[in-house]
Amino acid sequence: MPRSPGQRAGLTHEAVLAAAREVFAERGLAGLSMRAVAAELGVAPNALYSHVADKTALVDALLDDQLAALAPPPPDAEPRDGLREVMLATYDLLGRHPDLVPLYLARQGARGPQARALGAAMTVLLGRLGLAEAEAGRVVRALIVSTLGYAALATADDANLRPPQLRADLEVTLDWLLRGATA
Amino acid sequence: MPRSPGQRAGLTHEAVLAAAREVFAERGLAGLSMRAVAAELGVAPNALYSHVADKTALVDALLDDQLAALAPPPPDAEPRDGLREVMLATYDLLGRHPDLVPLYLARQGARGPQARALGAAMTVLLGRLGLAEAEAGRVVRALIVSTLGYAALATADDANLRPPQLRADLEVTLDWLLRGATA
DNA sequence: TGGACGAACTGTACAGCGTCCAGTAAGTTG
């Protein structure tokens, strides 16, 4: 509903992020412009800059936000199963939002709180496999790199590389990595 | 040298690609606009469209072009060494052109002739390790995914993730993958 | 040899982008 002019919109960082989420869901990454987000809020484009440093900061926030859909593996799970499950869930999530894959890789998305929480949960599981923290960090990175990489591959529309096929390949790859890391 | 008006520029696909290579080398991906390429050739921006479908096609060509700097592993190399060398050389190349990493991942750059040649040479080496062609393709993908993924990670300026450190991690990861694949 | 034809190129223009600047109006604090 359009405010009467002279009224404040009462924006917040969260409101802007929510609008960005909406625009992204409806029109994809290509449709996610500052102007579109502003229009969604019924506000002039520049108004966003009171709540967000610039577009890349908004996109970063959106990237982490999307990870909220992923449940961290419980600490008492069988470690290998838990790790495989998160990674496959991540792969599936990215499959639903292929636009984001390059962004996660480019800025290595793992900066926000959601990403941190997932990383910490994975480190716990690797600890139960006997890995020290530094070593666990390296393995987490290896797992993530392959998962994001396969998700990126799945966005190319090559008949030989359908997402289910690649998902199976990813599963095998994760297995090799975990086996190598705990040998 | 500026042609006298009314003279043809005599552009070709290769000339456009060469200009794009030049602009990219000097001003990076952000500076690679159709206008910049056209200016480099002393030509109106739209002139490019007689030789290139659109910008993404030009960028695709540039991506494959850059791979020409990579020497395919000789077929008689020790397979594991040869594979590790190409992948590390790829990692090093991408380290010099971080801008391109997301693009390689997004369009899975491996469509052009250069990419195909590298893939074929890798498949030969994997064949000598006893892998059938389909299986070799999967392993090639796994290796590439990790290599590009680590290169992407290296573009994030995190003090804990310096390129040399990640290169070492990649080396270990490649080892795990090759070991897993040939077990 | 001339005339048609297609390709190459220019000029102009459009719609869109991120974001800066200056101004105004509202809310908050002394």
Place this chain on the structure above:
DNA sequence: CAACTTACTGGACGCTGTACAGTTCGTCCA
């Protein structure tokens, strides 16, 4: 009640990729 801060608007700048229409050239065939 006055001073100040914050949130927002209007307008603009410089840039993008590329579509459209028109002109000029090289080539090929009658």
